[in-house]
Amino acid sequence: MSKQSDLHLLAPGHAGCPGCAPSNLLLQICNTLGKDIIVVNATGCMEITTTQFPQSAWRVPYIHSLFENAPAVASGVSAALKAKGNNHTTVVCIGGDGSTYDIGFGALSGLFERNDDVLFICYDNENYANTGVQKSSATPFGAATTTSQVGSKHHGKERARKPIVEIAAAHNIPFAASASVAFQADLKAKLKKGQAMKGARFITVHAPCCLGAGFDGSLSIKLARLAVQTRLWFLFEIEGGKLKLNFNPKVEKPVQEYLNGQKRFAHLLPPLFEEIQAQANANYARLLDWHERSVPAQKE
Structure with a gap:
Protein backbone atom coordinates (compact mmCIF):
# COMPACT_ATOMS: atom_id res chain seq x y z
CA MET A 1 0.00 0.00 0.00
CA SER A 2 1.38 3.41 -0.95
CA LYS A 3 2.09 6.16 1.56
CA GLN A 4 -0.51 8.31 -0.20
CA SER A 5 -3.28 5.74 0.31
CA ASP A 6 -2.29 5.46 3.98
CA LEU A 7 -3.32 9.10 4.41
CA HIS A 8 -6.96 8.47 3.52
CA LEU A 9 -9.44 7.62 6.27
CA LEU A 10 -11.46 5.69 3.68
CA ALA A 11 -9.14 3.00 2.37
CA PRO A 12 -8.87 2.21 -1.36
CA GLY A 13 -9.86 -1.16 -2.76
CA HIS A 14 -13.52 -1.20 -1.70
CA ALA A 15 -16.26 -2.54 -3.98
CA GLY A 16 -17.68 0.74 -5.29
CA CYS A 17 -18.31 1.01 -9.03
CA PRO A 18 -15.48 2.56 -11.09
CA GLY A 19 -16.15 6.29 -11.08
CA CYS A 20 -18.70 6.00 -8.25
CA ALA A 21 -19.59 9.54 -7.16
CA PRO A 22 -20.90 8.55 -3.69
CA SER A 23 -17.56 6.80 -3.01
CA ASN A 24 -15.79 10.01 -3.97
CA LEU A 25 -18.05 11.84 -1.54
CA LEU A 26 -17.19 9.48 1.34
CA LEU A 27 -13.51 10.14 0.71
CA GLN A 28 -14.12 13.89 0.85
CA ILE A 29 -16.17 13.55 4.04
CA SER A 65 -27.43 0.32 11.05
CA LEU A 66 -30.69 -0.31 9.21
CA PHE A 67 -32.36 1.66 6.43
CA GLU A 68 -34.96 2.98 8.85
CA ASN A 69 -33.15 3.74 12.10
CA ALA A 70 -29.67 5.16 11.47
CA PRO A 71 -30.64 8.64 12.79
CA ALA A 72 -31.92 7.06 16.02
CA VAL A 73 -28.66 5.14 16.44
CA ALA A 74 -26.69 8.35 15.81
CA SER A 75 -28.80 10.12 18.45
CA GLY A 76 -27.90 7.36 20.90
CA VAL A 77 -24.19 7.71 20.15
CA SER A 78 -24.46 11.48 20.63
CA ALA A 79 -26.21 11.00 23.99
CA ALA A 80 -23.52 8.55 25.12
CA LEU A 81 -20.74 10.98 24.23
CA LYS A 82 -22.54 13.74 26.13
CA ALA A 83 -22.86 11.50 29.19
CA LYS A 84 -19.12 10.82 29.04
CA GLY A 85 -18.33 14.54 28.84
CA ASN A 86 -16.99 14.25 25.28
CA ASN A 87 -17.83 17.49 23.47
CA HIS A 88 -15.25 17.21 20.69
CA THR A 89 -16.07 14.04 18.71
CA THR A 90 -18.42 14.61 15.77
CA VAL A 91 -21.21 12.08 15.23
CA VAL A 92 -21.69 11.73 11.47
CA CYS A 93 -24.76 9.90 10.19
CA ILE A 94 -24.62 8.93 6.51
CA GLY A 95 -27.48 7.63 4.37
CA GLY A 96 -28.49 7.43 0.75
CA ASP A 97 -31.59 9.13 -0.58
CA GLY A 98 -33.69 6.00 -0.07
CA SER A 99 -32.95 5.97 3.64
CA THR A 100 -32.96 9.76 4.04
CA TYR A 101 -35.98 10.81 1.99
CA ASP A 102 -38.13 7.72 2.52
CA ILE A 103 -37.50 4.70 4.73
CA GLY A 104 -35.67 6.48 7.55
CA PHE A 105 -37.37 9.86 7.31
CA GLY A 106 -39.42 9.38 10.49
CA ALA A 107 -36.28 8.77 12.54
CA LEU A 108 -34.56 11.69 10.81
CA SER A 109 -37.46 14.03 11.57
CA GLY A 110 -37.26 12.93 15.20
CA LEU A 111 -33.55 13.71 15.29
CA PHE A 112 -34.30 17.18 13.90
CA GLU A 113 -37.17 17.80 16.34
CA ARG A 114 -34.93 16.95 19.30
CA ASN A 115 -32.06 18.95 17.79
CA ASP A 116 -29.68 16.12 18.64
CA ASP A 117 -26.00 16.87 18.14
CA VAL A 118 -25.53 14.96 14.86
CA LEU A 119 -24.22 15.95 11.43
CA PHE A 120 -26.40 14.07 8.93
CA ILE A 121 -25.09 13.71 5.37
CA CYS A 122 -27.16 12.27 2.52
CA TYR A 123 -25.41 10.94 -0.57
CA ASP A 124 -28.16 11.61 -3.08
CA ASN A 125 -27.79 9.37 -6.11
CA GLU A 126 -31.52 9.69 -6.87
CA ASN A 127 -32.52 6.01 -6.73
CA TYR A 128 -32.37 2.79 -4.74
CA ALA A 129 -29.26 1.60 -6.59
CA ASN A 130 -28.35 -1.07 -4.04
CA THR A 131 -31.59 -3.04 -4.55
CA GLY A 132 -32.01 -2.80 -8.31
CA VAL A 133 -32.59 0.86 -9.24
CA GLN A 134 -36.07 1.54 -7.90
CA LYS A 135 -37.36 5.11 -7.70
CA SER A 136 -37.12 7.07 -4.47
CA SER A 137 -38.74 10.40 -3.69
CA ALA A 138 -35.39 11.93 -4.70
CA THR A 139 -35.67 10.51 -8.22
CA PRO A 140 -36.25 13.40 -10.63
CA PHE A 141 -39.33 13.86 -12.77
CA GLY A 142 -39.21 11.86 -16.00
CA ALA A 143 -36.52 9.40 -14.93
CA ALA A 144 -36.98 5.74 -15.84
CA THR A 145 -36.35 3.21 -13.06
CA THR A 146 -37.58 -0.34 -12.45
CA THR A 147 -40.57 1.13 -10.58
CA SER A 148 -41.15 4.17 -12.80
CA GLN A 149 -41.19 2.51 -16.17
CA VAL A 150 -41.73 3.84 -19.66
CA GLY A 151 -44.54 2.77 -21.96
CA SER A 152 -47.59 4.01 -23.83
CA LYS A 153 -49.15 5.55 -20.71
CA HIS A 154 -46.20 6.33 -18.47
CA HIS A 155 -43.06 8.31 -19.19
CA GLY A 156 -40.86 7.63 -16.18
CA LYS A 157 -41.35 9.14 -12.74
CA GLU A 158 -44.44 11.32 -12.73
CA ARG A 159 -43.75 13.50 -9.69
CA ALA A 160 -41.01 16.01 -8.90
CA ARG A 161 -38.41 15.20 -6.28
CA LYS A 162 -39.02 15.98 -2.61
CA PRO A 163 -37.49 19.33 -1.46
CA ILE A 164 -35.58 17.66 1.35
CA VAL A 165 -33.39 20.62 2.39
CA GLU A 166 -36.37 22.92 2.82
CA ILE A 167 -38.17 20.18 4.76
CA ALA A 168 -35.15 19.79 7.04
CA ALA A 169 -34.92 23.55 7.55
CA ALA A 170 -38.63 23.68 8.44
CA HIS A 171 -37.70 21.75 11.61
CA ASN A 172 -35.80 24.89 12.71
CA ILE A 173 -32.47 23.09 12.89
CA PRO A 174 -29.28 25.21 13.00
CA PHE A 175 -28.01 24.34 9.49
CA ALA A 176 -29.41 22.74 6.33
CA ALA A 177 -27.54 22.74 3.04
CA SER A 178 -27.39 21.38 -0.50
CA ALA A 179 -24.03 20.56 -2.08
CA SER A 180 -22.56 18.65 -5.02
CA VAL A 181 -19.71 16.19 -5.28
CA ALA A 182 -18.47 18.22 -8.29
CA PHE A 183 -18.04 21.48 -6.36
CA GLN A 184 -15.44 20.38 -3.85
CA ALA A 185 -14.55 23.77 -2.33
CA ASP A 186 -18.23 24.47 -1.58
CA LEU A 187 -18.72 20.95 -0.21
CA LYS A 188 -15.64 21.17 2.00
CA ALA A 189 -16.77 24.55 3.38
CA LYS A 190 -20.20 23.14 4.24
CA LEU A 191 -18.74 20.05 5.88
CA LYS A 192 -16.43 22.16 8.04
CA LYS A 193 -19.25 24.57 8.90
CA GLY A 194 -21.51 21.69 9.87
CA GLN A 195 -18.78 20.11 11.98
CA ALA A 196 -18.14 23.38 13.85
CA MET A 197 -21.79 23.78 14.86
CA LYS A 198 -23.81 22.01 17.54
CA GLY A 199 -27.28 20.53 17.29
CA ALA A 200 -28.83 18.83 14.27
CA ARG A 201 -27.17 19.71 10.97
CA PHE A 202 -28.16 18.41 7.54
CA ILE A 203 -26.31 18.34 4.21
CA THR A 204 -27.56 16.57 1.11
CA VAL A 205 -25.00 16.05 -1.64
CA HIS A 206 -25.76 15.27 -5.28
CA ALA A 207 -23.66 12.25 -6.26
CA PRO A 208 -24.89 10.80 -9.59
CA CYS A 209 -25.09 7.02 -9.88
CA CYS A 210 -23.52 5.65 -13.07
CA LEU A 211 -25.37 2.33 -12.63
CA GLY A 212 -28.79 3.78 -11.87
CA ALA A 213 -28.71 6.69 -14.31
CA GLY A 214 -26.97 4.83 -17.13
CA PHE A 215 -23.72 6.60 -17.98
CA ASP A 216 -20.02 5.79 -18.00
CA GLY A 217 -18.43 6.20 -14.58
CA SER A 218 -15.75 8.48 -16.00
CA LEU A 219 -18.48 11.11 -16.51
CA SER A 220 -19.74 11.20 -12.90
CA ILE A 221 -18.20 14.53 -11.93
CA LYS A 222 -18.93 16.14 -15.31
CA LEU A 223 -22.62 15.24 -15.00
CA ALA A 224 -22.76 16.40 -11.39
CA ARG A 225 -21.39 19.76 -12.50
CA LEU A 226 -23.86 19.94 -15.39
CA ALA A 227 -26.75 19.35 -12.97
CA VAL A 228 -25.83 22.59 -11.20
CA GLN A 229 -25.09 24.51 -14.40
CA THR A 230 -28.51 23.55 -15.83
CA ARG A 231 -30.27 24.46 -12.56
CA LEU A 232 -31.50 20.95 -11.96
CA TRP A 233 -29.50 20.96 -8.71
CA PHE A 234 -28.71 23.96 -6.52
CA LEU A 235 -25.95 24.84 -4.09
CA PHE A 236 -27.43 26.67 -1.11
CA GLU A 237 -27.63 26.75 2.67
CA ILE A 238 -30.32 27.76 5.15
CA GLU A 239 -29.71 29.18 8.61
CA GLY A 240 -32.35 30.78 10.80
CA GLY A 241 -34.86 30.82 7.96
CA LYS A 242 -32.47 32.71 5.67
CA LEU A 243 -31.28 31.14 2.44
CA LYS A 244 -27.99 31.80 0.67
CA LEU A 245 -27.38 30.65 -2.89
CA ASN A 246 -23.73 29.57 -3.07
CA PHE A 247 -23.57 29.30 -6.86
CA ASN A 248 -25.67 31.21 -9.34
CA PRO A 249 -24.76 30.55 -12.98
CA LYS A 250 -24.97 33.79 -14.93
CA VAL A 251 -25.88 31.94 -18.11
CA GLU A 252 -27.54 28.64 -17.38
CA LYS A 253 -27.19 25.72 -19.76
CA PRO A 254 -30.32 24.02 -21.18
CA VAL A 255 -31.49 20.99 -19.20
CA GLN A 256 -31.03 18.75 -22.25
CA GLU A 257 -27.25 19.03 -21.87
CA TYR A 258 -27.54 17.18 -18.57
CA LEU A 259 -30.41 14.85 -19.45
CA ASN A 260 -29.04 13.63 -22.79
CA GLY A 261 -26.03 11.97 -21.18
CA GLN A 262 -28.12 9.47 -19.19
CA LYS A 263 -30.04 6.38 -20.33
CA ARG A 264 -32.76 6.96 -17.71
CA PHE A 265 -33.87 9.99 -19.76
CA ALA A 266 -33.39 8.48 -23.24
CA HIS A 267 -37.16 8.18 -23.77
CA LEU A 268 -37.91 11.88 -23.27
CA LEU A 269 -39.53 13.82 -26.11
CA PRO A 270 -39.56 17.63 -26.59
CA PRO A 271 -42.74 18.27 -24.53
CA LEU A 272 -41.17 16.59 -21.47
CA PHE A 273 -37.87 18.44 -21.98
CA GLU A 274 -39.89 21.64 -21.96
CA GLU A 275 -41.70 20.62 -18.78
CA ILE A 276 -38.43 19.81 -17.02
CA GLN A 277 -36.96 23.12 -18.17
CA ALA A 278 -40.00 24.92 -16.77
CA GLN A 279 -39.58 23.11 -13.45
CA ALA A 280 -35.90 24.11 -13.31
CA ASN A 281 -36.76 27.74 -14.03
CA ALA A 282 -39.51 27.78 -11.39
CA ASN A 283 -37.26 26.23 -8.74
CA TYR A 284 -34.52 28.74 -9.52
CA ALA A 285 -36.94 31.67 -9.30
CA ARG A 286 -38.25 30.41 -5.95
CA LEU A 287 -34.79 29.97 -4.41
CA LEU A 288 -33.50 33.24 -5.85
CA ASP A 289 -36.46 35.10 -4.34
CA TRP A 290 -35.76 33.50 -0.95
CA HIS A 291 -32.07 34.38 -1.29
CA GLU A 292 -32.80 38.01 -2.14
CA ARG A 293 -35.24 38.33 0.76
CA SER A 294 -32.55 36.93 3.06
CA VAL A 295 -29.83 39.39 2.00
CA PRO A 296 -29.54 42.40 4.37
CA ALA A 297 -30.85 45.61 2.81
CA GLN A 298 -28.12 47.95 1.56
CA LYS A 299 -27.78 51.23 3.45
CA GLU A 300 -28.28 54.30 1.30
Missing part, protein backbone atom coordinates in the same frame (compact mmCIF):
# COMPACT_ATOMS: atom_id res chain seq x y z
CA CYS A 30 -13.47 11.56 5.84
CA ASN A 31 -10.56 13.68 4.67
CA THR A 32 -12.36 16.92 5.56
CA LEU A 33 -13.78 15.97 8.96
CA GLY A 34 -10.71 14.08 10.17
CA LYS A 35 -10.20 11.25 12.64
CA ASP A 36 -12.26 12.56 15.56
CA ILE A 37 -15.57 11.31 14.21
CA ILE A 38 -17.91 8.35 14.69
CA VAL A 39 -19.76 7.28 11.55
CA VAL A 40 -23.24 5.75 11.65
CA ASN A 41 -24.13 4.41 8.20
CA ALA A 42 -27.59 3.32 7.06
CA THR A 43 -27.94 0.26 4.85
CA GLY A 44 -27.30 1.18 1.22
CA CYS A 45 -24.69 1.23 -1.52
CA MET A 46 -22.00 2.85 0.59
CA GLU A 47 -22.48 0.39 3.42
CA ILE A 48 -22.49 -2.64 1.12
CA THR A 49 -19.43 -1.59 -0.88
CA THR A 50 -17.23 -0.49 2.04
CA THR A 51 -17.93 -3.15 4.68
CA GLN A 52 -17.98 -6.53 2.95
CA PHE A 53 -17.14 -8.97 5.75
CA PRO A 54 -14.45 -9.56 6.87
CA GLN A 55 -13.04 -6.35 5.43
CA SER A 56 -13.80 -2.66 5.97
CA ALA A 57 -12.59 0.45 4.17
CA TRP A 58 -13.24 2.66 7.21
CA ARG A 59 -10.33 3.89 9.32
CA VAL A 60 -12.59 5.65 11.81
CA PRO A 61 -15.11 4.22 14.33
CA TYR A 62 -18.03 2.93 12.25
CA ILE A 63 -21.50 1.51 12.94
CA HIS A 64 -23.75 -0.05 10.30
Whole structure:
Protein backbone atom coordinates (compact mmCIF):
# COMPACT_ATOMS: atom_id res chain seq x y z
CA MET A 1 0.00 0.00 0.00
CA SER A 2 1.38 3.41 -0.95
CA LYS A 3 2.09 6.16 1.56
CA GLN A 4 -0.51 8.31 -0.20
CA SER A 5 -3.28 5.74 0.31
CA ASP A 6 -2.29 5.46 3.98
CA LEU A 7 -3.32 9.10 4.41
CA HIS A 8 -6.96 8.47 3.52
CA LEU A 9 -9.44 7.62 6.27
CA LEU A 10 -11.46 5.69 3.68
CA ALA A 11 -9.14 3.00 2.37
CA PRO A 12 -8.87 2.21 -1.36
CA GLY A 13 -9.86 -1.16 -2.76
CA HIS A 14 -13.52 -1.20 -1.70
CA ALA A 15 -16.26 -2.54 -3.98
CA GLY A 16 -17.68 0.74 -5.29
CA CYS A 17 -18.31 1.01 -9.03
CA PRO A 18 -15.48 2.56 -11.09
CA GLY A 19 -16.15 6.29 -11.08
CA CYS A 20 -18.70 6.00 -8.25
CA ALA A 21 -19.59 9.54 -7.16
CA PRO A 22 -20.90 8.55 -3.69
CA SER A 23 -17.56 6.80 -3.01
CA ASN A 24 -15.79 10.01 -3.97
CA LEU A 25 -18.05 11.84 -1.54
CA LEU A 26 -17.19 9.48 1.34
CA LEU A 27 -13.51 10.14 0.71
CA GLN A 28 -14.12 13.89 0.85
CA ILE A 29 -16.17 13.55 4.04
CA CYS A 30 -13.47 11.56 5.84
CA ASN A 31 -10.56 13.68 4.67
CA THR A 32 -12.36 16.92 5.56
CA LEU A 33 -13.78 15.97 8.96
CA GLY A 34 -10.71 14.08 10.17
CA LYS A 35 -10.20 11.25 12.64
CA ASP A 36 -12.26 12.56 15.56
CA ILE A 37 -15.57 11.31 14.21
CA ILE A 38 -17.91 8.35 14.69
CA VAL A 39 -19.76 7.28 11.55
CA VAL A 40 -23.24 5.75 11.65
CA ASN A 41 -24.13 4.41 8.20
CA ALA A 42 -27.59 3.32 7.06
CA THR A 43 -27.94 0.26 4.85
CA GLY A 44 -27.30 1.18 1.22
CA CYS A 45 -24.69 1.23 -1.52
CA MET A 46 -22.00 2.85 0.59
CA GLU A 47 -22.48 0.39 3.42
CA ILE A 48 -22.49 -2.64 1.12
CA THR A 49 -19.43 -1.59 -0.88
CA THR A 50 -17.23 -0.49 2.04
CA THR A 51 -17.93 -3.15 4.68
CA GLN A 52 -17.98 -6.53 2.95
CA PHE A 53 -17.14 -8.97 5.75
CA PRO A 54 -14.45 -9.56 6.87
CA GLN A 55 -13.04 -6.35 5.43
CA SER A 56 -13.80 -2.66 5.97
CA ALA A 57 -12.59 0.45 4.17
CA TRP A 58 -13.24 2.66 7.21
CA ARG A 59 -10.33 3.89 9.32
CA VAL A 60 -12.59 5.65 11.81
CA PRO A 61 -15.11 4.22 14.33
CA TYR A 62 -18.03 2.93 12.25
CA ILE A 63 -21.50 1.51 12.94
CA HIS A 64 -23.75 -0.05 10.30
CA SER A 65 -27.43 0.32 11.05
CA LEU A 66 -30.69 -0.31 9.21
CA PHE A 67 -32.36 1.66 6.43
CA GLU A 68 -34.96 2.98 8.85
CA ASN A 69 -33.15 3.74 12.10
CA ALA A 70 -29.67 5.16 11.47
CA PRO A 71 -30.64 8.64 12.79
CA ALA A 72 -31.92 7.06 16.02
CA VAL A 73 -28.66 5.14 16.44
CA ALA A 74 -26.69 8.35 15.81
CA SER A 75 -28.80 10.12 18.45
CA GLY A 76 -27.90 7.36 20.90
CA VAL A 77 -24.19 7.71 20.15
CA SER A 78 -24.46 11.48 20.63
CA ALA A 79 -26.21 11.00 23.99
CA ALA A 80 -23.52 8.55 25.12
CA LEU A 81 -20.74 10.98 24.23
CA LYS A 82 -22.54 13.74 26.13
CA ALA A 83 -22.86 11.50 29.19
CA LYS A 84 -19.12 10.82 29.04
CA GLY A 85 -18.33 14.54 28.84
CA ASN A 86 -16.99 14.25 25.28
CA ASN A 87 -17.83 17.49 23.47
CA HIS A 88 -15.25 17.21 20.69
CA THR A 89 -16.07 14.04 18.71
CA THR A 90 -18.42 14.61 15.77
CA VAL A 91 -21.21 12.08 15.23
CA VAL A 92 -21.69 11.73 11.47
CA CYS A 93 -24.76 9.90 10.19
CA ILE A 94 -24.62 8.93 6.51
CA GLY A 95 -27.48 7.63 4.37
CA GLY A 96 -28.49 7.43 0.75
CA ASP A 97 -31.59 9.13 -0.58
CA GLY A 98 -33.69 6.00 -0.07
CA SER A 99 -32.95 5.97 3.64
CA THR A 100 -32.96 9.76 4.04
CA TYR A 101 -35.98 10.81 1.99
CA ASP A 102 -38.13 7.72 2.52
CA ILE A 103 -37.50 4.70 4.73
CA GLY A 104 -35.67 6.48 7.55
CA PHE A 105 -37.37 9.86 7.31
CA GLY A 106 -39.42 9.38 10.49
CA ALA A 107 -36.28 8.77 12.54
CA LEU A 108 -34.56 11.69 10.81
CA SER A 109 -37.46 14.03 11.57
CA GLY A 110 -37.26 12.93 15.20
CA LEU A 111 -33.55 13.71 15.29
CA PHE A 112 -34.30 17.18 13.90
CA GLU A 113 -37.17 17.80 16.34
CA ARG A 114 -34.93 16.95 19.30
CA ASN A 115 -32.06 18.95 17.79
CA ASP A 116 -29.68 16.12 18.64
CA ASP A 117 -26.00 16.87 18.14
CA VAL A 118 -25.53 14.96 14.86
CA LEU A 119 -24.22 15.95 11.43
CA PHE A 120 -26.40 14.07 8.93
CA ILE A 121 -25.09 13.71 5.37
CA CYS A 122 -27.16 12.27 2.52
CA TYR A 123 -25.41 10.94 -0.57
CA ASP A 124 -28.16 11.61 -3.08
CA ASN A 125 -27.79 9.37 -6.11
CA GLU A 126 -31.52 9.69 -6.87
CA ASN A 127 -32.52 6.01 -6.73
CA TYR A 128 -32.37 2.79 -4.74
CA ALA A 129 -29.26 1.60 -6.59
CA ASN A 130 -28.35 -1.07 -4.04
CA THR A 131 -31.59 -3.04 -4.55
CA GLY A 132 -32.01 -2.80 -8.31
CA VAL A 133 -32.59 0.86 -9.24
CA GLN A 134 -36.07 1.54 -7.90
CA LYS A 135 -37.36 5.11 -7.70
CA SER A 136 -37.12 7.07 -4.47
CA SER A 137 -38.74 10.40 -3.69
CA ALA A 138 -35.39 11.93 -4.70
CA THR A 139 -35.67 10.51 -8.22
CA PRO A 140 -36.25 13.40 -10.63
CA PHE A 141 -39.33 13.86 -12.77
CA GLY A 142 -39.21 11.86 -16.00
CA ALA A 143 -36.52 9.40 -14.93
CA ALA A 144 -36.98 5.74 -15.84
CA THR A 145 -36.35 3.21 -13.06
CA THR A 146 -37.58 -0.34 -12.45
CA THR A 147 -40.57 1.13 -10.58
CA SER A 148 -41.15 4.17 -12.80
CA GLN A 149 -41.19 2.51 -16.17
CA VAL A 150 -41.73 3.84 -19.66
CA GLY A 151 -44.54 2.77 -21.96
CA SER A 152 -47.59 4.01 -23.83
CA LYS A 153 -49.15 5.55 -20.71
CA HIS A 154 -46.20 6.33 -18.47
CA HIS A 155 -43.06 8.31 -19.19
CA GLY A 156 -40.86 7.63 -16.18
CA LYS A 157 -41.35 9.14 -12.74
CA GLU A 158 -44.44 11.32 -12.73
CA ARG A 159 -43.75 13.50 -9.69
CA ALA A 160 -41.01 16.01 -8.90
CA ARG A 161 -38.41 15.20 -6.28
CA LYS A 162 -39.02 15.98 -2.61
CA PRO A 163 -37.49 19.33 -1.46
CA ILE A 164 -35.58 17.66 1.35
CA VAL A 165 -33.39 20.62 2.39
CA GLU A 166 -36.37 22.92 2.82
CA ILE A 167 -38.17 20.18 4.76
CA ALA A 168 -35.15 19.79 7.04
CA ALA A 169 -34.92 23.55 7.55
CA ALA A 170 -38.63 23.68 8.44
CA HIS A 171 -37.70 21.75 11.61
CA ASN A 172 -35.80 24.89 12.71
CA ILE A 173 -32.47 23.09 12.89
CA PRO A 174 -29.28 25.21 13.00
CA PHE A 175 -28.01 24.34 9.49
CA ALA A 176 -29.41 22.74 6.33
CA ALA A 177 -27.54 22.74 3.04
CA SER A 178 -27.39 21.38 -0.50
CA ALA A 179 -24.03 20.56 -2.08
CA SER A 180 -22.56 18.65 -5.02
CA VAL A 181 -19.71 16.19 -5.28
CA ALA A 182 -18.47 18.22 -8.29
CA PHE A 183 -18.04 21.48 -6.36
CA GLN A 184 -15.44 20.38 -3.85
CA ALA A 185 -14.55 23.77 -2.33
CA ASP A 186 -18.23 24.47 -1.58
CA LEU A 187 -18.72 20.95 -0.21
CA LYS A 188 -15.64 21.17 2.00
CA ALA A 189 -16.77 24.55 3.38
CA LYS A 190 -20.20 23.14 4.24
CA LEU A 191 -18.74 20.05 5.88
CA LYS A 192 -16.43 22.16 8.04
CA LYS A 193 -19.25 24.57 8.90
CA GLY A 194 -21.51 21.69 9.87
CA GLN A 195 -18.78 20.11 11.98
CA ALA A 196 -18.14 23.38 13.85
CA MET A 197 -21.79 23.78 14.86
CA LYS A 198 -23.81 22.01 17.54
CA GLY A 199 -27.28 20.53 17.29
CA ALA A 200 -28.83 18.83 14.27
CA ARG A 201 -27.17 19.71 10.97
CA PHE A 202 -28.16 18.41 7.54
CA ILE A 203 -26.31 18.34 4.21
CA THR A 204 -27.56 16.57 1.11
CA VAL A 205 -25.00 16.05 -1.64
CA HIS A 206 -25.76 15.27 -5.28
CA ALA A 207 -23.66 12.25 -6.26
CA PRO A 208 -24.89 10.80 -9.59
CA CYS A 209 -25.09 7.02 -9.88
CA CYS A 210 -23.52 5.65 -13.07
CA LEU A 211 -25.37 2.33 -12.63
CA GLY A 212 -28.79 3.78 -11.87
CA ALA A 213 -28.71 6.69 -14.31
CA GLY A 214 -26.97 4.83 -17.13
CA PHE A 215 -23.72 6.60 -17.98
CA ASP A 216 -20.02 5.79 -18.00
CA GLY A 217 -18.43 6.20 -14.58
CA SER A 218 -15.75 8.48 -16.00
CA LEU A 219 -18.48 11.11 -16.51
CA SER A 220 -19.74 11.20 -12.90
CA ILE A 221 -18.20 14.53 -11.93
CA LYS A 222 -18.93 16.14 -15.31
CA LEU A 223 -22.62 15.24 -15.00
CA ALA A 224 -22.76 16.40 -11.39
CA ARG A 225 -21.39 19.76 -12.50
CA LEU A 226 -23.86 19.94 -15.39
CA ALA A 227 -26.75 19.35 -12.97
CA VAL A 228 -25.83 22.59 -11.20
CA GLN A 229 -25.09 24.51 -14.40
CA THR A 230 -28.51 23.55 -15.83
CA ARG A 231 -30.27 24.46 -12.56
CA LEU A 232 -31.50 20.95 -11.96
CA TRP A 233 -29.50 20.96 -8.71
CA PHE A 234 -28.71 23.96 -6.52
CA LEU A 235 -25.95 24.84 -4.09
CA PHE A 236 -27.43 26.67 -1.11
CA GLU A 237 -27.63 26.75 2.67
CA ILE A 238 -30.32 27.76 5.15
CA GLU A 239 -29.71 29.18 8.61
CA GLY A 240 -32.35 30.78 10.80
CA GLY A 241 -34.86 30.82 7.96
CA LYS A 242 -32.47 32.71 5.67
CA LEU A 243 -31.28 31.14 2.44
CA LYS A 244 -27.99 31.80 0.67
CA LEU A 245 -27.38 30.65 -2.89
CA ASN A 246 -23.73 29.57 -3.07
CA PHE A 247 -23.57 29.30 -6.86
CA ASN A 248 -25.67 31.21 -9.34
CA PRO A 249 -24.76 30.55 -12.98
CA LYS A 250 -24.97 33.79 -14.93
CA VAL A 251 -25.88 31.94 -18.11
CA GLU A 252 -27.54 28.64 -17.38
CA LYS A 253 -27.19 25.72 -19.76
CA PRO A 254 -30.32 24.02 -21.18
CA VAL A 255 -31.49 20.99 -19.20
CA GLN A 256 -31.03 18.75 -22.25
CA GLU A 257 -27.25 19.03 -21.87
CA TYR A 258 -27.54 17.18 -18.57
CA LEU A 259 -30.41 14.85 -19.45
CA ASN A 260 -29.04 13.63 -22.79
CA GLY A 261 -26.03 11.97 -21.18
CA GLN A 262 -28.12 9.47 -19.19
CA LYS A 263 -30.04 6.38 -20.33
CA ARG A 264 -32.76 6.96 -17.71
CA PHE A 265 -33.87 9.99 -19.76
CA ALA A 266 -33.39 8.48 -23.24
CA HIS A 267 -37.16 8.18 -23.77
CA LEU A 268 -37.91 11.88 -23.27
CA LEU A 269 -39.53 13.82 -26.11
CA PRO A 270 -39.56 17.63 -26.59
CA PRO A 271 -42.74 18.27 -24.53
CA LEU A 272 -41.17 16.59 -21.47
CA PHE A 273 -37.87 18.44 -21.98
CA GLU A 274 -39.89 21.64 -21.96
CA GLU A 275 -41.70 20.62 -18.78
CA ILE A 276 -38.43 19.81 -17.02
CA GLN A 277 -36.96 23.12 -18.17
CA ALA A 278 -40.00 24.92 -16.77
CA GLN A 279 -39.58 23.11 -13.45
CA ALA A 280 -35.90 24.11 -13.31
CA ASN A 281 -36.76 27.74 -14.03
CA ALA A 282 -39.51 27.78 -11.39
CA ASN A 283 -37.26 26.23 -8.74
CA TYR A 284 -34.52 28.74 -9.52
CA ALA A 285 -36.94 31.67 -9.30
CA ARG A 286 -38.25 30.41 -5.95
CA LEU A 287 -34.79 29.97 -4.41
CA LEU A 288 -33.50 33.24 -5.85
CA ASP A 289 -36.46 35.10 -4.34
CA TRP A 290 -35.76 33.50 -0.95
CA HIS A 291 -32.07 34.38 -1.29
CA GLU A 292 -32.80 38.01 -2.14
CA ARG A 293 -35.24 38.33 0.76
CA SER A 294 -32.55 36.93 3.06
CA VAL A 295 -29.83 39.39 2.00
CA PRO A 296 -29.54 42.40 4.37
CA ALA A 297 -30.85 45.61 2.81
CA GLN A 298 -28.12 47.95 1.56
CA LYS A 299 -27.78 51.23 3.45
CA GLU A 300 -28.28 54.30 1.30
